[in-house]
Amino acid sequence: METDNDVLLAHHLVDLADRMALRYFQQGVRSREKADGSPVSEADLAVEKAMLEVLAAERPRDSVLSEESGAGGRGTVSAAPRRWIIDPIDGTVPFLAGRRDWGTHVALEVDGELRIGVVSRPTEGTRWWARHGTGAYASTATSPLSTARRLRIPAAVTALRRARVGGFLFAGSPVDAVQDRMCWAGESPVSLLADLLEGRVDAVIDEGGHVWDRAPAALLVQEAGGHVDDLCGGRRIDQPWLVYTAHGIARELTGLLKNTVG
Structure with a gap:
């Protein structure tokens, strides 16, 4: 330990x-x-x-x-x-x-x-x-x-259409097609992770990140009361997708992404 x-x-x-x-x-x-x-x-x-x-x-x-x-x-x-x-x-x-x-x-x-x-x-x-x-x-x-x-990630947002969402996405990402379902925040001048941890955004979508990118972030989000989802039924940080969210929108956002990215 x-x-x-x-x-x-x-x-x-x-x-x-x-x-x-x-x-x-x-x-x-x-x-x-x-x-x-x-x-x-x-x-x-x-x-x-x-x-x-x-x-x-x-x-x-x-x-x-x-x-x-x-x-x-x-x-x-x-x-x-x-x-x-x-x-x-x-x-x-x-x-x-x-x-x-x-x-x-x-x-x-x-x-x-x-x-x-x-x-x-x-x-x-x-x-x-x-x-x-x-x-x-x-x-x-x-x-x-x-x-x-x-750090405590707020869980007040309960509707995805009002949620502020940012992401690390590849050009031509399948997520582009559903960004209008949420308030897309894009990138951050300092840290999208910090924006989530400190309540400035409600979710962060990570497409294709590496283990060294994600390891501390995943623990931080969990310990701050957020939700981590690999879109495969778990929280593995070595999968193609990883989503960090406030609990209020976790189910709706991850469900939409699962349908979108296949």
Whole structure:
């Protein structure tokens, strides 16, 4: 199981990543295109290397899944019951464009269950974090472990037509055809996840996201009282679709999406 020291380590990893990424962000970086067409920058690689070195020293028996290095990033035991899931710079495209909607993702999974999750936005000095069974919180880089701002996703919206919904969608997504069934909010200047956690939107639809994108987000939404659905009858974060919603519209929205995406 996770420990208090694991929570401290998760925040330490985010602190390290945020400091390094901000330095690169302020001075400019070189980047290249990966085989899948997405960009990777020297900042992504440097931040990942630093995070992996910390994990190798502090949790040598744990496994790691990281965006750039995959599951074999530092030679850990792949069958270990504890797995750290990290995305050193989530949002490389906005990072390179000088926008604010990028940050670090860190999660700890134990025996296949998400136990700790942290998402940051370094340009804002803000992060959102959760520990299984103890709630979700918004805090700052200067007081990362603060529990003063507990997150509770409002459940007041009961009709999808009045719900504010945003999403991470591919071009030509099947969801385009049903956006008029809701109040489509699109993207966010800082974080759609935070918009949901703090009540500015009522749902977020994720098409084709990766495990490292979703792991901390799924735990945060659950601990904040929201609903997570993979459109296949569960909450798996490795499926093609994942939907985060306030409970008031969960059934109507997921039902519509199941019919829409097949």
